[in-house]
Amino acid sequence: MPDNAMTLKERLAAPEITIMPGVHDGYSARIVALAGFDVAWISGAGISESHLGWADRGVMGLQENLNACRDMLNCTDLTLLADGDTGYGNAMNVYFTVRAFEQAGLAGVMIEDQTWPKRCGHMAGKAVISREEAKDKIAAAADARRSEDFVIKARTDAAGVLGVDDAIERLNLFAEAGADLLFADALLSAEDIERVARNVPKPLSVNMGFGIRARASTPLIGPKDLEAMGVAAVIYPRLLTASALRGMMNAMQAFQEEVVGNNGTPNREDLMISFEELNEITGMGELDELEARYSAGA
Numbered sequence: 110m111p112d113n114a115m116t117l118k119e120r121l122a123a124p125e126i127t128i129m130p131g132v133h134d135g136y137s138a139r140i141v142a143l144a145g146f147d148v149a150w151i152s153g154a155g156i157s158e159s160h161l162g163w164a165d166r167g168v169m170g171l172q173e174n175l176n177a178c179r180d181m182l183n184c185t186d187l188t189l190l191a192d193g194d195t196g197y198g199n200a201m202n203v204y205f206t207v208r209a210f211e212q213a214g215l216a217g218v219m220i221e222d223q224t225w226p227k228r229c230g231h232m233a234g235k236a237v238i239s240r241e242e243a244k245d246k247i248a249a250a251a252d253a254r255r256s257e258d259f260v261i262k263a264r265t266d267a268a269g270v271l272g273v274d275d276a277i278e279r280l281n282l283f284a285e286a287g288a289d290l291l292f293a294d295a296l297l298s299a300e301d302i303e304r305v306a307r308n309v310p311k312p313l314s315v316n317m318g319f320g321i322r323a324r325a326s327t328p329l330i331g332p333k334d335l336e337a338m339g340v341a342a343v344i345y346p347r348l349l350t351a352s353a354l355r356g357m358m359n360a361m362q363a364f365q366e367e368v369v370g371n372n373g374t375p376n377r378e379d380l381m382i383s384f385e386e387l388n389e390i391t392g393m394g395e396l397d398e399l400e401a402r403y404s405a406g407a
Contacts, residue, residue, distance in 0.1 A: 117148060117188050117216040118258050121290055121312045126336035129190065131346035133159050138181040138189075139390050140349065146187070148216075151178055152346035153192030154229055159350060167226025171197045175209055182214050184392065190260060193218040195227050200242070200249040207253035207261070217260025219292065220250050222267065222279065230266055230294035230316070231326045237267050244282045251287025262314065263288035269295045277308045284311045290342065292316070296327050299338065306339030314342040356380070 120127045129148055132138040133155025141149050154165035156177045161169055178191050191210050196203030203220055210218040221227065222243035224236045237243070243265070250261045263283035268276040276293040283291060292314040293305050306313045315335060318326060332343050360380045367373040382390075 117190065117260055118289060120148070121260070121341050124336075126332050126340060127342040128332055129342060129344045130348055131155060131344060131350070132181060132187070132189070133350055134177065135180055135184045135391070137349040137353070138185045138187055139392070142185045142187050143390065148188040148190070150344040150346060151181065151189050151191045151215075152350065153194055154346060155350045156192075159353075165227075165229040165232075167194070167228065169194075171206055171209065175213055178210070178215060179213050188216045190262065191215045191218045193220050195223055195225050196220050196246055196250070198225075200245040203246045204249040204253040207250045207259075208255075211254055211256070211259045215259075217262055217290070218250070219262035219264050219290075220246055221264035221294075222246070230264075230269075235266050235270055237265065237270055240279055240282055243279060244286050247283045247286040247288050260289045261287060262290040262292060264292040264294055266294050268293050268297075268301070273301050273304060277305055280305070280309045280311075284309060290314050299328060299330060302327070302330070302335070302340065303338045312341030313339065314344060315340050317343050317345050318347060 117127075127148065128146070129150035130141045130144075130146055131152040132141055132149045133152050137155075138149065153169065153174060156174060157163055157165050157169040160173065160177055163169070174192070174194070178189065181187070181189060193203075193206050193210060196206045198206075207218055207220075222237045224238055228235060238246075247261065247263045250263075254261065263280065263286075265276050265279040265283070267279050273293070273296070276296075280291045280293060288311060290313075291309050291311050294316060296302050296305065296315070302315060316327060317335075318329060330338075335343050360377070363377050363380055364375055367377070368375050
């Protein structure tokens, strides 16, 4: 087990809030690392949307998720917490799902209590499994890990379906079952966040948007304010996916208007990075060093 898992667990227990930008591919992982972060959240929605081109509605399977996670691990030294969705089946499947993420080198994985096919926590139509089945899944996740330093993050979507009280009760059951980090998705007010934080025995994570709020979503609150409310970790899953999409849409609009529609050339430096910047971000310097080291006669 890599040392980064212990580092993550220690951070979650510290009084300072842990800030985790969301990553979903090699570009995003490298950008987060270059920005000075050393821990990040892998967005399952981001993988599904960017790799498969499908919304977060249960289209992605375990191997597709794992492969994308391995790619991010292989190009950065980030400590990464993965999104294991519902565990891709029952409690037995959760057991092997957790084993797979730990073996791949992740620092931890999240398991949620939605029915399958799951959907983004801010979409309508969510449903959750029974408390008993959900607790069994988290118990299986805790039992599956080979190292106690591997973080089990337990998520409930009950707040929007059954109410905040039910979400709190579920999180307490998940803590009893061995979860290290707790998450009630789609809390609709600061008061609800504070209430959950006060009434659970393990560190609490919250999900923050970036920019405009989605319909029926968690209010946007700064990390220091969240820390004062008792929150241990905050993730920004859509920070880079949403920004990347807007950038690509802007570039395509300019291409259609200026190149296709007006016989111009794609000379919009304000809409794209340079070839040199791209190579720098994607590790060209390291590749040059490796090539020089292992070239004949070096």
